[in-house]
Structure formats: structure tokens, C-alpha cells
Amino acid sequence: MRGRRLPADARGVKTPQAQPLHAGANRERILAYEDAHRGGDLRHRVYFMVRGADVFAGFKAAGVYTGFGDEWVRVGGVKFAADGSASERTMRMSTPYVGTNDYGILTMTQKEIFESVEDAHRHDFQVGVHANGDVAIDMVLKAYEHVLGRWPAPDRRHRIEHCSLVTDDLLRPSLWCRSSSCRPLRLRARCRRWSRQWS
Numbered sequence: 001m002r003g004r005r006l007p008a009d010a011r012g013v014k015t016p017q018a019q020p021l022h023a024g025a026n027r028e029r030i031l032a033y034e035d036a037h038r039g040g041d042l043r044h045r046v047y048f049m050v051r052g053a054d055v056f057a058g059f060k061a062a063g064v065y066t067g068f069g070d071e072w073v074r075v076g077g078v079k080f081a082a083d084g085s086a087s088e089r090t091m092r093m094s095t096p097y098v099g100t101n102d103y104g105i106l107t108m109t110q111k112e113i114f115e116s117v118e119d120a121h122r123h124d125f126q127v128g129v130h131a132n133g134d135v136a137i138d139m140v141l142k143a144y145e146h147v148l149g150r151w152p153a154p155d156r157r158h159r160i161e162h163c164s165l166v167t168d169d170l171l172r173p174s175l176w177c178r179s180s181s182c183r184p185l186r187l188r189a190r191c192r193r194w195s196r197q198w199s
Contacts, residue, residue: 017043091132
């Protein structure tokens with residue numbers, strides 16, 4: 001990363017979601033950010049999302065949680081993935097893809113989502129779960145509703161990453177207060193592709 005000017009920095013963006021290189025920060029990414037910061041080569045602020053069971057376990061064991069760090073490199077949330085992607089026709093939906101009996105895939109069960117979200121929440125981590133399809137989004141919302149109901153933390157702001165297919169029945173208060181993340185630079189291309197897939 002040394003000496004490299006990232007696209008976000010070139011556009012004057014100072015607070016990318018710590019995903020200019022990867023959707024979740026593993027050990028190597030975190031060390032690269034820290035090395036760049038110490039060397040004076042980091043030109044944008046980093047709020048990274050931890051990804052990987054070993055890294056997350058290490059952070060928990062060390063008592064590190066969301067907010068740890070300084071103004072340049074800071075621990076954000078922990079990231080999980082509940083389903084596939086919209087562009088690859090693998091996100092989990094309540095209706096099948098046009099012309100098929102394929103509803104997409106889940107990469108976590110409801111029980112696994114509940115357990116992962118509860119563990120992270122109770123260790124004072126913000127949580128970001130990749131959920132594209134309406135079925136996966138609903139599963140994640142149920143987990144967020146559960147943990148915030150039992151262990152309130154109004155400022156935690158758990159996230160839904162991508163949140164692509166939002167149906168009317170998902171428009172409930174637990175979604176309104178969520179921070180969702182999409183990729184605006186890809187939105188136009190996605191819309192064209194989705195119109196072909198779902199029309």
C-alpha cells in the first residue's frame with residue numbers, strides 16, 4: 001500500500017468504509033493499513049470491518065471492539081455473509097429467478113445468524129451482515145431485533161451490507177434505523193442487469 005493513491009483518495013474522499021481493497025479486513029489488510037499510517041503514507045481515514053474467525057477471535061480476546069483506534073485507523077464492525085449476490089443470481093429471494101425454480105442460496109442459517117450477531121453485539125461490536133435478497137435481509141433483521149431488544153445499544157447502528165431487494169414487508173422500524181451499504185458506482189450497471197434477469 002506504501003505510496004499508492006487509492007481511487008477514493010484521488011476523488012477527495014476522506015472516510016471510505018475501509019473497503020477500498022477488500023469487503024472485509026483480514027489480518028494482512030489491517031496490518032497494511034497500520035503500516036501505511038505509521039509510515040505517513042495513509043491518505044484517507046479507515047473504519048475497517050473485521051472479517052475472519054481468527055481475527056475476530058483475537059480482537060475479542062484482547063478486549064478490542066468497535067471504536068478502538070485513532071482518527072486514521074479505527075475498528076469498525078465485524079462482517080458476516082448471509083446469502084449470495086445479486087449480480088451472480090445467487091442472493092436468496094422469496095420468489096424464484098425468472099424462468100427457473102432457483103431461489104438463490106443462503107450461506108448462514110437463521111440460527112447461525114442469531115448466534116453470530118449476538119456474540120458480536122455482546123462483545124460491543126457493530127455488525128455488518130452481507131444480505132442481498134429479501135429472505136436474507138429478513139433473517140438479519142430478526143437477529144438485530146432480537147439482540148437490540150435484549151441488550152439495547154441505541155448507538156450501535158448494525159448494518160445490512162448491500163440490502164439489494166427490499167420488499168414491502170421489510171419496511172418496518174428495524175430496517176429504517178439500520179445503516180445499509182450499497183455500491184453506487186455499480187448501481188446503473190446492476191439496474192440494467194437486474195431488469196433483464198427479473199423482467
